Amino acid sequence: MDTNDIIVKNREDFDIRQTLDCGQIFRYSLVGENVYEVLSLDKRCVVEQGESVVIKSDDPAYWHRFFDLDNDYGAIKRALADKPMMRESIDSGGGIRILNQDPFEMLISFIVSANNHIPRIKGILARICEGLGEKKDGYFAFPTAEAMAAKDADYYAALGAGYRAPYLSETARAVADGFDLENPRYMSGDEANRYLCTLKGVGPKVADCILLFAYHKSDVFPVDTWIKKVYRDMTGKDGTGKEIRKYLVSVYGDLSGYAQQYLFFGKRENN
DNA sequence: ATCCAGGAAGTCG
DNA sequence: CGACTTCATGGA
Numbered sequence: 105m106d107t108n109d110i111i112v113k114n115r116e117d118f119d120i121r122q123t124l125d126c127g128q129i130f131r132y133s134l135v136g137e138n139v140y141e142v143l144s145l146d147k148r149c150v151v152e153q154g155e156s157v158v159i160k161s162d163d164p165a166y167w168h169r170f171f172d173l174d175n176d177y178g179a180i181k182r183a184l185a186d187k188p189m190m191r192e193s194i195d196s197g198g199g200i201r202i203l204n205q206d207p208f209e210m211l212i213s214f215i216v217s218a219n220n221h222i223p224r225i226k227g228i229l230a231r232i233c234e235g236l237g238e239k240k241d242g243y244f245a246f247p248t249a250e251a252m253a254a255k256d257a258d259y260y261a262a263l264g265a266g267y268r269a270p271y272l273s274e275t276a277r278a279v280a281d282g283f284d285l286e287n288p289r290y291m292s293g294d295e296a297n298r299y300l301c302t303l304k305g306v307g308p309k310v311a312d313c314i315l316l317f318a319y320h321k322s323d324v325f326p327v328d329t330w331i332k333k334v335y336r337d338m339t340g341k342d343g344t345g346k347e348i349r350k351y352l353v354s355v356y357g358d359l360s361g362y363a364q365q366y367l368f369f370g371k372r373e374n375n
Numbered sequence: 376a377t378c379c380a381g382g383a384a385g386t387c388g
Numbered sequence: 389c390g391a392c393t394t395c396a397t398g399g400a
Contacts, residue, residue: 127381218382224398225381266396271383307383328381344390345382368381 110159110168117177119199120151126200126369128317130213130226131233131246144170145206146238146245172201172320180362188338188355189367197369202361203317207285209246210318215271215305217313224264231263232272252276271305278303288315293323309345322361325352330371331364 112118120140124132131143138153149161161167168174181198184190212232217225236247236255253276260269279285283303288296293315300311312326325331327345335348343351356363 214381215383217380219380219395220382220397221380221399228397261396264397267394268383268396301383305383309382313381326381329379330381346390372381 106160108160108162108164110161110164110171110173112157112159112171112173114178115153115156115199117181117199118157118171118201119197120153120157122197122199122369123171123201123203126197126365127222127372128203128313128365129205130217130222130229141243143233143243143246144203145209146240148240148243169204172204175201177201180359184356184359184363184366187363189334189370190363193363193366193370196373197366200365200369202320202322202365204320205317206246207288207314207318208249208279210314211275211279211285211300211303211306212246212252212272214310214313214317215268215275216265218268218305218307218310220266220268228264232260235259235263249276249279253280268305274304275306288319288321293321296321297324308349312349316361316364320361323353323358325349325356325360325364327352328368330368334367334371 124140124142129142133141135141135150140151142149142151147161147163147166149159149167152158159167159171181194185194213225213229216228232252233244233246236251237244252272255273257270257273260272265272287299291299296315296319297308297311300306300314301308309326309328312324315321315324316326327348331352332342332348335343335352352364353360
């Protein structure tokens with residue numbers, strides 16, 4: 105116990121395993137029974153879930169915002185409760201919180217995520233941090249755009265990035281050269297999506313993930329292979345990413361991003 | 376061995 | 389616009 109510790113007593117609205125395993129973050133690990141190490145940018149915290157959730161770090165203000173602690177998830181779940189598929193999804197993933205993460209880290213992370221498995225995404229990102237991130241006490245920071253831009257595609261290919269390797273070097277170069285990752289904060293969801301899609305390796309789905317996990321825009325709906333399965337369950341038919349997104353946003357409205365996380369987690373947990 | 380993964384880019388109608 | 393193909397990698 106320490107004055108820097110954050111104690112979250114409302115366990116119904118915060119389950120650390122669900123929050124970490126719903127695919128919005130790739131730099132974390134289980135370090136003990138119900139104890140997780142979480143890395144973001146150049147920071148680290150340790151989260152233990154018992155009677156309450158305890159977040160240990162040396163920067164509680166950062167992690168307070170990171171875990172979205174000022175947001176009322178009870179109210180969000182009540183507003184979604186009577187919408188399609190929500191009852192069972194919230195039943196299995198009701199402790200999910202949508203994190204407030206760093207835009208550049210999300211940009212790179214979700215470029216790597218394209219057509220990839222989560223365990224492999226974690227490995228590639230860990231190697232990028234180890235190779236280019238500042239060495240901290242027991243871990244590595246996420247690298248800066250300048251550090252990443254200094255390497256070419258061959259470097260990322262050697263780390264196992266596959267055909268995404270040139271996307272990483274080119275997009276890091278664009279950011280280092282002034283592509284402004286603050287702009288999306290002042291744009292509508294659709295406008296910000298188009299803006300991010302001008303970067304190499306960023307398409308509509310990756311852009312939606314960045315908008316949701318870095319900018320907390322909840323009127324977006326990342327459509328991946330799992331959400332396509334959910335759409336099939338709901339309607340009995342297949343659809344393109346574009347039409348699935350349009351349909352699901354019309355169903356869940358301004359809470360689309362939250363609904364998407366509950367659906368994604370529920371589908372992956374219960375196949 | 377074959378399939379698949381938090382898809383995007385390139386090409387062709 | 390939409391459909392269709394290709395793109396590395398490795399775990400299941």
